[in-house]
Amino acid sequence: MKVKHWMIKEVIRISPEDTLGEALRLMREYSIRHLPVTEKDRLVGFLTESTLRQYVRPEDLSRRVREIMIVRPITVSPEATIEEAARLIYRHKIGGLPVVEGERLVGILTITDLLEAFIEFMGLLRASSRIDVIPRDPEGLEGVLDLIRAHGGKVISIGMEMEPTGEKIYHIRLEKMPLEALASALEVAGHRVVSLVE
Known part of the structure; x- marks a missing residue:
């Protein structure tokens, strides 16, 4: 921009x-x-x-x-x-x-x-959902995104923060959608879901 x-x-x-x-x-x-x-x-x-x-x-x-x-x-x-x-x-x-x-x-x-x-870049004023995820391995974001797409999710933006432990938490803002099934699929695949915001 x-x-x-x-x-x-x-x-x-x-x-x-x-x-x-x-x-x-x-x-x-x-x-x-x-x-x-x-x-x-x-x-x-x-x-x-x-x-x-x-x-x-x-x-x-x-x-x-x-x-x-x-x-x-x-x-x-x-x-x-x-x-x-x-x-x-x-x-x-x-x-x-x-x-x-x-x-x-x-x-x-x-x-x-x-x-x-x-605000525009993050999509904060659009109807959206957010899921915060720690991928199962350091290069695991692509696997998280594949699961999101497989569940019909459309990504608006992705933010990342580093925990003191070195783990990366990805804050993934999606077009408005129910998150429970997606969160379960992510957990089954070995990713850790930190929070959901619908």
């Missing part, structure tokens, strides 16, 4: 010569927490709600955006993967990334957009 498919393309932006009062007005009007600072289409800075919050006294609102903006913000390419963008946001503890091609602003990606991508 690429950033370009999840970014906001119609970006509310501000000029470095605008006032902090104007920035505050835009953030309130559009319910946003990030403002790319541009000259024409060229990204020159980034203004966040947390930075602006320090300057909301009436005497500060006439100051210029250029005085407090982040001058070299962390950015991402529209061709980057969602995973790369998520790592940047996590590593730098930030809430959003300007999306640029060269120096030209083409979008913005926020934590909310990442969450939407994750």
